[in-house]
Amino acid sequence: MDYYGLSAGGVGNIVELSTATNDCHSEEHFSVWFKIQIKDGGTLGFVLTPEEIDDLVVDFDFWLFGPNLECGNLGDPIRCSTTNPLQAGLDYNTTGMNETEIDVSEGPSSDGNGFIQWVDVEDDEIYYLVVDRPHGFSNFSIEWTGTATFHEVPYFDNPNDIPLGLTQCDGDDGVYDQMAVFDLTVYQDMFIGTQTDVELTYHVSMNDMITGENPMTNPQSYTCGTPVTTVYLRMTNPVTGCYDIQTFNLDIPVISGDAEDITLCDDNQNGIREFDLTVNDPDIIGNTENASVSYYTSMQDAENATGAIGPLYENENPYESEVIWARLEKTDENCFDLIPFTISVYSFEITPIPINLCDSDGTEDGLTTFDLTINEESFSGNTPNASFTYYASGSDLLNDNPINNPTSYFSTANPQMIYVRMTNNDTGCFATQAFSIGTSTVTPGTPQNLAMCDDNQNGIQQFDLSVNDSLVQDGDTSADITYYNSQQDAVNATNPLNLPYQNQQPYTDETIWVRMERNNDSECFNITSFTISILNLPVFNNPNDILLDLSQCDDDGVDDQSNAFDLTAHEEMFTGQQTNLVYYYYADMNDFEDGNAIVNPQAYANITNPQTIYTQIYNTETGCYSPLQNFTIEIINPIVAGEPVDLWQCDLHMNGLQLFILSVNDDLIANGESNREVIYYPSLQDAQNETNPLNDVHQNSVPYTGQTIWARLESTNGCLGYDITSFTISVAQLPVIDYTIRVEDFTQYDNSIAIDIPNWEEFEYSMDGENYTDIPYFGGLPPGLYEVYIRSKDGCKTEQEDVVLLNYPKYFTPNGDGINETWQVYFIYFLPKSKISIFDRYGKLVSSFWGDSIGWDGMYNGEALPSTDYWFLLELEDGRNIKGHFAMVR
Secondary structure: OEEOOOOOOOOOOOOOOOOOOOOOOOOOOOEEEEEEEEEEOEEEEEEEEEOOOOOOOOEEEEEEEOOOOEOOEOOOOOEEEEEOOOOOOOOOOOEEEEOOOOOOEEEEEOOOOOEEEOEEEOOOOEEEEEEEEEEOOOOEEEEEEOOOEEOOOOOOOOOOOOOOOEEOOOOOOOOOOOOEEEOHHHHHHHHHOOOOOOEEEEEOOHHHHHHOOOOOOOHHHEEEOOOEEEEEEEEEOOOOOOEEEEEEEEEOOOOOOOOOOEEEEOOOOOOOOEEEHHHHHHHHHOOOOOEEEEEEOOHHHHHHOOOOEOOEEEOOOOOOOEEEEEEEEEOOOOOEEEEEEEEEEEOOOOOOOOEEEEOOOOOOOOOOEEOHHHHHHHHHOOOOOEEEEEEOOHHHHHOOOOOOOHHHEEOOOOOEEEEEEEEEOOOOOEEEEEEEEEEEOOOOOOOOOEEEEOOOOOOOOEEOHHHHHHHHHOOOOOEEEEEEOOHHHHHHOOOOOOOOEEOOOOOOOEEEEEEEEEOOOOOOEEEEEEEEEEEOOOOOOOOOOOOOOEEEOOOOOOOOOOOEEOHHHHHHHHHOOOOOEEEEEEOOHHHHHHOOOOOOHHHEEOOOOOEEEEEEEEEOOOOOEOOOEEEEEEEOOOOOOOOOOOEEEEOOOOOOOOEEEHHHHHHHHHOOOOOEEEEEEOOHHHHHHOOOOOOOEEEOOOOOOOEEEEEEEEEOOOOOOEEEEEEEEEEEOOOOOOOEEEEEOOOOOOEEEEEEOOOHHHEEEEOOOOOEEOOOEEEEEOOEEEEEEEEEOOOOOEEEEEEEEOEOOOEEOOOOOOOOOOEOOEOHHHOOOOEEEEEOOOOOEEEEEEOOOOOEOOEEOOEEOOOEEEEEEEEOOOOOEEEEEEEEOO
16 A cells, blocks of 8 residues: 655654653654554564665654554554664665564664564454654555455445546526536445445545545535536545545536626717627636637527627617626537626716805905815715816816816806816716806894793793794795804804703793804804793682682482582682683593583582592683692581491301391491481492391391491481491301310319310300409319319300319328328319229238228228328329328327
8 A cells, every 4th residue: 555645744743652662762753653453363564665765765663552552542562663774784775564573673773674573463453553754755655464354445436437527517507607516426326336334425625535524515516616626535434444535527618707897978878889798708708718709688598599699789778787698608518608797878967056155255246256066975976986177168168178276266257157077987977067156145034032831830941943943044945043142152153052942041031143144154144033931820829828629518409429519619819910811620630631621610510529620720811821730529428427336146046147136236327416317238239229228137148157237327307418337247156165174283282273275265264154364274272172164255155164173181090089080082072983092011902992982990801000101092083093192190
């Protein structure tokens, strides 16, 4: 295998070899790395032959690493040779590995003969061979020896040895763009043939082909724009990485050059010119040999080579651009190329614009100095690169006698015609036109004084002074209008006012000065003036600050909380010394905003109670409106319901239903006043409509659910009116009293009773049934029998239970004197089913008796027991067991 183009510039990005890491004591200089993949194991050798085989300066070294190592961890080479052929006195510069050598490394310099022992390799092993060229320059070839085999290298199959290459014409895809689209894959099936596990990629450079980088993403549609292009192909086995390369050329036989658009001046002034189309021949032909160009008026004619025109061609439509198609053909080629260009007749016009100046040079002769060039931008319009020449008369234009200094030309007549020639320097085309120049004076019209209402109520307003522009111009639109605070500023054109303008002194008239100035001539002006003023608004006078609200009783015989009001009652006070006033009244803000004033404010019936009325004053002389004012009109209702109490009863019938006497709330609702009637209803709507009244004795309708009762209070005489209030009737469900009694006893005075109940805060507790407390605990009690009461706080249910607090004597004296003759637990007789057992000091049962017994007399089987301590076990009815001891003293 031969290796060419070996112009490596160094060792690469990473130096894998150094003199300290190999037995051949050398390093990389200009190196190439090979990855060797073994297919069938055996012996592996090679002979490396430089292309410059007679030049002993050319020196190749090599190192072999493996097997199956990672590039980043190669370790020491298993074979290497760095012998220099000149220094070793050799007459050849080949190197390699063979079966006759016995050394596995040699070098550097004169050590060795260029060859070392070959290696034994196994199936599928991988080795890395580094070939370095420390001296000289030469390509080289490698001949592999030994019995080991490599994986097959992919190859480009061309069984019939057909010539490779693709030819395409511009326009084959219907578009003439000096490019063609090629399908590079047309040979792909042939190239691959019967091979498997191969990938074919296409590249635009040899380097990309060799490295496999930057493959084309869409080789089926590759666009090419040069006559001959080389395509580079790489066939790769993705398993082994082995590859083969191939190239072929793409050919576009005919590619036209660019064609320039042709523009001619409208010399005939009719939009028609004769065009020499051959001026584009050199650019279209370019470097194409044996070529010819023909011209057509359509792409179809150019494709079919029918109806050729020219080479001299007159455009058909005046002032309209036409597209001409050029057809480039080459002798003995089937391809042709088309390229369009445009022909057009260039025409333009100059719109005359007069120049009028003020005759302000001190001599009132109507003549002055003009800058004739001020309208050149408007003259040129969209014409690029235009130049202008001016003439004082038509004869000067014909004789080409231009004005030397058009920016400072002194007129000779008023008015005077000036002639201008505009030339397009790109095309050489020109046009001429005449315009007038003249002088005039500036005479302002009469502006109007401006007055504004004091809507901000601070004497300050924004004035639009420009409303006087047209009055001052008085038809002279060639004059500019500006406004000033002083006459001097207007004369000097300094400190012009910004618009809109805000007056400086509240409630003080100001003089505004107007400067009327000729366009583009600041020396041609005149001035005039007008005043601006603030108009006072009408005001609502109320010298004594009285309450403006109006109220009255609903005494019109209809109980609808509405009556007629005279809204104008305060107008005389409001007016005071003011004149020319008109009052407007509005029922609400929507009517105010829509301008719907009340038609008859002297007799207006309110529509809500209370109702806000909005009023505004208008001054018919100034046109100013007052700020909006409002007041309230109200039907005074003499009926005001008192606050009833909610009614409730205990669920005595256990069904959630009870009878209620509703009239118990009559006095509270009537507030104790006479001439009042209270009627009860099941809903607010019924109370308002006076429908479905309730009986005084009323049973609630839904068990255990509060019901709202609506009470309507009415007057039985005087002003009409009513008021409605409400209260609730409810039946309290009897609560469940779930409790346990817990006692602490067997002390003399510090015994206690505690009631354990989950919702204890809903109940109250007593020891006598009369005096209750919120705390379910009673302490500091002596032994005895107690009655414990538990009552719901609504008083609907009470539970009572007897509770016994016990104690026992610490000794007894059964000596026959009739005192303390027996031992028994105090108050145990209230618990007759309790059992007491007595034991001596040895645990022997000596007596047993019940709570209703008189106790133990100190006897056992008819014999008196001795004085000593005895122990007892008390087994109470409630399940408690109490143990203790006492003494018997005889």
